Amino acid sequence: MLEGKKILIGISGSIAAYKMAALTRLFVKAGADVKVIMTDSAQQFITPLTLATLSKNPVYSSFIKGDSGEWVNHVELGLWADYFIIAPLSASTLSKMASGNSDNLLLATYLSARCRVVVAPAMDLDMFAHPSTQKNLELIQSYGNIVIKPNHGELASGLVGEGRMAEPEEIIEFVSNLTLETQELHGKTVLVTAGPTYEAIDPVRFIGNHSSGKMGFALARICALKGAKVILVSGPSNEQISHPNITFLSVQSAHEMHQTVVSHFAKADITIMSAAVADYTPAQVSAQKIKKQDSDLKIDLVRTKDILKELGQLKKENQLLIGFALETENEQENAHKKLLTKNLDFIVLNSLRNEKAGFGFPTNQIQIIDRDGKINNYELKLKEEVAIDIVNKIIEKLHA
Numbered sequence: 204m205l206e207g208k209k210i211l212i213g214i215s216g217s218i219a220a221y222k223m224a225a226l227t228r229l230f231v232k233a234g235a236d237v238k239v240i241m242t243d244s245a246q247q248f249i250t251p252l253t254l255a256t257l258s259k260n261p262v263y264s265s266f267i268k269g270d271s272g273e274w275v276n277h278v279e280l281g282l283w284a285d286y287f288i289i290a291p292l293s294a295s296t297l298s299k300m301a302s303g304n305s306d307n308l309l310l311a312t313y314l315s316a317r318c319r320v321v322v323a324p325a326m327d328l329d330m331f332a333h334p335s336t337q338k339n340l341e342l343i344q345s346y347g348n349i350v351i352k353p354n355h356g357e358l359a360s361g362l363v364g365e366g367r368m369a370e371p372e373e374i375i376e377f378v379s380n381l382t383l384e385t386q387e388l389h390g391k392t393v394l395v396t397a398g399p400t401y402e403a404i405d406p407v408r409f410i411g412n413h414s415s416g417k418m419g420f421a422l423a424r425i426c427a428l429k430g431a432k433v434i435l436v437s438g439p440s441n442e443q444i445s446h447p448n449i450t451f452l453s454v455q456s457a458h459e460m461h462q463t464v465v466s467h468f469a470k471a472d473i474t475i476m477s478a479a480v481a482d483y484t485p486a487q488v489s490a491q492k493i494k495k496q497d498s499d500l501k502i503d504l505v506r507t508k509d510i511l512k513e514l515g516q517l518k519k520e521n522q523l524l525i526g527f528a529l530e531t532e533n534e535q536e537n538a539h540k541k542l543l544t545k546n547l548d549f550i551v552l553n554s555l556r557n558e559k560a561g562f563g564f565p566t567n568q569i570q571i572i573d574r575d576g577k578i579n580n581y582e583l584k585l586k587e588e589v590a591i592d593i594v595n596k597i598i599e600k601l602h603a
């Protein structure tokens with residue numbers, strides 16, 4: 204995602220500047236071309252030599268280059284970048300960005316840049332909470348800059364609170380996501396289901412499965428980055444998600460998932476059923492915790508509703524419906540049958556042949572089967588990348 208991208212890093216004076224060595228390294232490792240600008244005070248915290256070595260490019264800090272007296276062209280630097288990451292962003296650089304001050308190379312470049320500018324503030328909690336800082340952050344966001352909020356935690360002063368610069372891993376993930384931003388799904392509403400369902404046996408026990416929710420959350424994230432409004436309905440999962448385009452609805456059981464999904468289906472242009480919904484649920488839920496007996500215990504299970512099948516019956520001409528399948532024999536044939544029975548536009552077949560694919564793994568290997576039986580093969584990839592393949596297929600269908 205970052206391969207070949209031109210990343211300009213602007214470092215201002217804050218102790219968090221030490222983290223920029225790691226961030227620079229991460230960008231270079233991801234295949235990006237990196238250039239660094241430092242303010243004078245940033246150089247009190249980390250040396251230009253460290254960043255020049257890691258970025259494999261000279262570091263810029265003043266309008267005049269070394270002894271040669273040559274001018275450093277801030278306009279060229281600003282136009283060169285695909286993304287300008289100002290991190291750490293100090294209170295002082297923030298206030299200058301807000302007011303249009305250009306008394307150093309970083310600020311002059313910022314004013315000349317036409318690319319997306321992302322800032323990661325770092326300051327002590329009271330400085331961060333100060334009304335002038337908050338006002339300046341609002342102002343620079345109103346100019347179109349993107350703010351990666353600082354974390355809550357221990358600060359250099361020893362105080363604990365909000366103001367710790369986001370970690371390098373968080374910043375690179377944020378910028379990677381930005382590179383995926385398009386408007387290809389603008390105006391569309393996508394309903395995505397994720398995770399397992401928990402079927403209660405009694406107040407403390409349930410029948411569940413190993414689905415982590417990773418695949419569904421990745422699909423929701425990619426759809427949101429491509430401009431869609433997303434309704435994500437998930438069973439219990441440790442995954443986190445936050446995006447202004449995503450409405451998150453948490454459910455527990457197959458019954459709850461059925462009710463929530465069906466109630467939102469009519470407004471969805473696209474529905475992706477990636478949840479691992481239980482096919483059976485206990486016939487009775489004991490109101491009290493079941494006490495153990497000497498004899499064995501039998502639990503009667505009854506069928507849950509097949510949500511996807513019901514959606515296939517409700518589906519209108521202008522709606523796309525996508526399902527998942529996991530098969531152990533006659534994989535493609537069974538998946539295609541499932542597609543036809545459930546009236547899907549395509550089905551994603553999870554492979555069991557690759558031991559690094561599926562439940563609990565960050566990677567997945569899929570095949571996409573079309574209504575006419577055509578099979579599209581994909582390699583083993585990170586679930587985030589698999590989600591991109593699936594969403595690209597959806598976009599292809601929308602234009603078909």
Ligand code: CTP
Pocket residue numbers: 457476477478479480481482507508509510511512525526527528529530541
């Ligand atoms: N699904 C659903 N409602 C259920 C069970 C599954 O909507 N009660 C959806 C899943 O989200 C998935 C697809 O149906 O998109 C999987 O189909 P399913 O027929 O359940 O396949 P398997 O779980 O593989 O079960 P089987 O092969 O036994 O039919």
